[in-house]
Amino acid sequence: MFKKDLRRWLLAMLSMLVVGSAVVAAEKPNVVILATGGTIAGAGADATNSATYQAAKVPVDKLIAGIPQLKTIAEVRGEQVFQIASESFTNDNLVTLGKRVAALVKQGDVDGVVITHGTDTLEETAYFLNLVVRTDKPIVLVGSMRPGTAMSADGMLNLYNAVSVAASKDARGKGVLVTMNDEINSGRDVSKMVNLRTEAFKSPWGALGMVVEGKNYWFRLPAKRHTNNSEFDIEKIDTLPSVEIAYGSGNASDTAYRAFAAKGAKAIIHAGTGNGSVSSAVVPSLQELRGKGIQIIRSSHVNAGGFVLRNAEQPDDKYDWVVAHDLNPQKARILAAVALSKTQDSKELQRIFWEY
Template sequence: MKKTLTSLAMALTLLSPTALFAKNNVVVVATGGTIAGAGASSTNSATYTAAKVPVNVLLDAVPQVQQLANVSGVQALQIASESITDKELIQLARQINELVKKPDVNGIVVTHGTDTMEETAFFLNLVVHTDKPIVLVGSMRPGTALSADGPLNLYNAVALASSDSAKGKGTLVMMNDDIFAARDVTKTINIHTNAFSSPWGALGSVVEGKAYWFRDVSKLHNNSSEFNIENIKGDALPLVQIVYGSDNMLAQSYLALQQAGVKAIIHAGTGNGSVANYLVPTLTKIQQDGIQIVRSSRVPQGFVLRNAEQPDDKYGWVVAHDLNPQKARLLTALALTKTKDAKELQRMFYEY
């Protein structure tokens, strides 16, 4: 018996650390974007065609991910992300929802175009009930470019999705070594690899395949969310649109959206979500007609204060708090599937 135990101990010392533990299973859900793009030459880093490379080729190009986890891939979409609509968002969320229900799936990576990656991440953050990591990743340069950032971004995303430390932290975005929360990450640069940031900072970083954490998200997400993709019927959400604030605005912009049948309008105002005095009569009339007005801001940092600049309580308007206009659109659309009450909508903006 003693000899048998000694032989077993010696055999174990010859195994690599990864051989001693079963690897987690990660599914890469591909949707297209720059990370699946191709340029005419290696010097084309900004001019290229997105959504060209299928998921199997994408994974074969980074074989190192198989050292991190048992990685498989599915092709959910093959599209440039600026062309994604609510229909595709709902379709993708349903597919991911079914994947995370499987006991042998430990984490999800979604490869995605960077233009609307923050919207997709936030939507999944709100409607997929799971504590399993869901990590969105993209690239700013196609795989054919010199110094392409996609391969390392994908490697880091798989490392993050396979890490038990990422469980329960909400839907995440992995870009340029940084881990971001889906609710507050945004694309701030359109040509450099450090394109994503958050006004409240990154959650952490991935270095050489290991996640390091520095803060958590205090807002409701995934399992704690009152929204659920399983409760969304059909392939559309209540129609919500954005009007961008500036000087010299036209009331007709809001009236045209009213005629188009919107259920709410996000006013991406200047400063503190400001509304020009000559627009107030139009917006109050639209509100009285049953279309919700949500004051957001075109300013990338800070948050909109209620009853500052405009008497929101008097008008029955909602403020988007720190959510940017594009995320305010999504939360408003989901909120309208449950209620039209302005006070309830305002609660949701503070809690999510």
């Protein structure tokens, strides 16, 4: 009798352990990794090649398989959306990726999305998604400055951290994030400030937080409108209008501005010096182009923290121009393209630049 009771007890304990393990497994968050190529999927000829390599070579399944520790923090699956170097990212690529992310975050079995991306235009894609995907679920972009074949490769830890952040409940509602070099930055603010080194991505206003050994530490929150609070929706955007960037400098001419206008640009971002300054040789042409319906948006190419004040340097009210606030030229291009899908009114565009 005693042996039978002991056996029943042992079977009951074993059953509880099995059920308990299943519950723990079921409670692990589900993260989808969308791969688009870039250095994080790159390969060099030798372990010493940290700057000379071919980008977009390694498929997403291999990236995931190379980090078995991912299984301890989330149920992870991958999709290969593109396999390209990010300098070749087009508006059509942005829209395709945005629609896929939006579809995934609507699924009950997806708790977060990670996007592996080349670093050259990672900040542009992050900001685009921040504007057009309506969700409070974490969306995290990640790349690497060195290929996985290099002895100093940073992609493995970057991707582990990105999945950890995407799987975290405390990352919800903070907009699209960029996780690299142990930092968590807002996709709205962050930019690639330096090449060749792993600490390449910085925000002029500071990181939102850090991730250390799978744990998030937050220091500030985004102040601008994003994701769930955005008036834009990727489901209503199928194409983006042409917006071009013309670089201001000493001895600048109007050649680039006129060429972009002739090619059908709906807006031109003036990447000006200092406070978005415009050369006296260029001002008349920009006035003329604005008169033809092309939006003129003054930005600054100051590397970290360029801030353009309205009606400073140029009489924006008089010329009916828009200022980009603190957005760098490439981010201003993204916002202008998204905004122009909704309005052509310059006053509305200026409101949008203040709010986003």
